[in-house]
Amino acid sequence: MSVLETVLIYGVVPLVIVLLFAAVTLFPGRSKDRTKYRPGQSWDYAPLWYEPHPDVPGVVGGHAEDAPGAGHAAPRLGATASALAIGQRPHVPEADTVRRTAAGGARGTW
Amino acid sequence: MTQQLNRQPAADQHGPSATEKTGNSSVMEPGSGPFSYRDLARLDEALTMSAKETGLRFTLYVGELGSDTRATAEDLHARSGGDTTNSVLVALSPGQRVLEIVTGTAAARRLPDRACALAVLSMTSRLGAGDLVGAIINGLRQLSDAAGHPARRNAH
Numbered sequence: 001m002s003v004l005e006t007v008l009i010y011g012v013v014p015l016v017i018v019l020l021f022a023a024v025t026l027f028p029g030r031s032k033d034r035t036k037y038r039p040g041q042s043w044d045y046a047p048l049w050y051e052p053h054p055d056v057p058g059v060v061g062g063h064a065e066d067a068p069g070a071g072h073a074a075p076r077l078g079a080t081a082s083a084l085a086i087g088q089r090p091h092v093p094e095a096d097t098v099r100r101t102a103a104g105g106a107r108g109t110w
Numbered sequence: 111m112t113q114q115l116n117r118q119p120a121a122d123q124h125g126p127s128a129t130e131k132t133g134n135s136s137v138m139e140p141g142s143g144p145f146s147y148r149d150l151a152r153l154d155e156a157l158t159m160s161a162k163e164t165g166l167r168f169t170l171y172v173g174e175l176g177s178d179t180r181a182t183a184e185d186l187h188a189r190s191g192g193d194t195t196n197s198v199l200v201a202l203s204p205g206q207r208v209l210e211i212v213t214g215t216a217a218a219r220r221l222p223d224r225a226c227a228l229a230v231l232s233m234t235s236r237l238g239a240g241d242l243v244g245a246i247i248n249g250l251r252q253l254s255d256a257a258g259h260p261a262r263r264n265a266h
Binding site: 036037038039040042043044045046047048049050051052053056099100101102103104105106107108109110 | 145153154174180183188191208214221223227
């Protein structure tokens with residue numbers, strides 16, 4: 001084995017492999033598709049608010065629910081609503097401000 | 111694609127795909143937003159599927175929540191439209207590193223606070239690693255698993 005062959009096999013080939021993996025991992029286009037967020041950095045985007053797709057059948061509140069015969073999976077009145085429908089009135093008067101609707105939930109920080 | 115609700119509806123803020131009822135479809139302008147097409151598609155599927163499976167109306171808010179995050183989140187929940195008793199708001203503020211889940215009265219019976227806290231716990235651990243979309247999708251999956259299927263009222 002000549003000196004040239006030795007250098008090619010033991011020097012150039014491992015170098016090419018290392019550079020190949022380096023190029024694959026450091027390829028800039030890969031990170032373009034990911035949402036860029038690191039904890040602690042500021043969030044400069046406008047507020048976003050998403051609701052489920054309204055046209056999919058079975059989604060409560062969707063447009064598809066309005067179609068006759070499509071409401072088999074949509075619960076309409078809960079126990080509270082049924083009780084109030086019998087004749088009671090809710091104690092809270094209808095104020096100008098938005099009525100509080102929250103009943104529970106959880107919060108967390110990271 | 112998932113529809114985007116307007117926090118403060120303005121008449122002249124509608125995009126090319128806007129209707130009278132909804133704001134712009136999120137897919138039309140992802141370049142300005144924080145999420146890519148693929149992330150938006152995943153969020154859309156997660157939201158729609160969890161809403162379809164549970165019969166609850168899940169909405170997702172990503173943005174500033176003000177100084178009193180809980181009050182802001184409850185206010186958003188009250189204005190989320192549709193049947194608010196049956197709706198669940200997942201609100202997260204990445205800038206403040208706060209996550210709030212708000213349930214309506216009917217939704218709280220299906221989703222007790224303990225189930226919400228469990229979802230929050232798994233979401234915050236992912237959010238701490240910077241995985242915004244993964245946290246949201248897994249949180250929604252956990253919430254819909256906890257809520258289960260809607261009771262069939264007309265099954266008799």
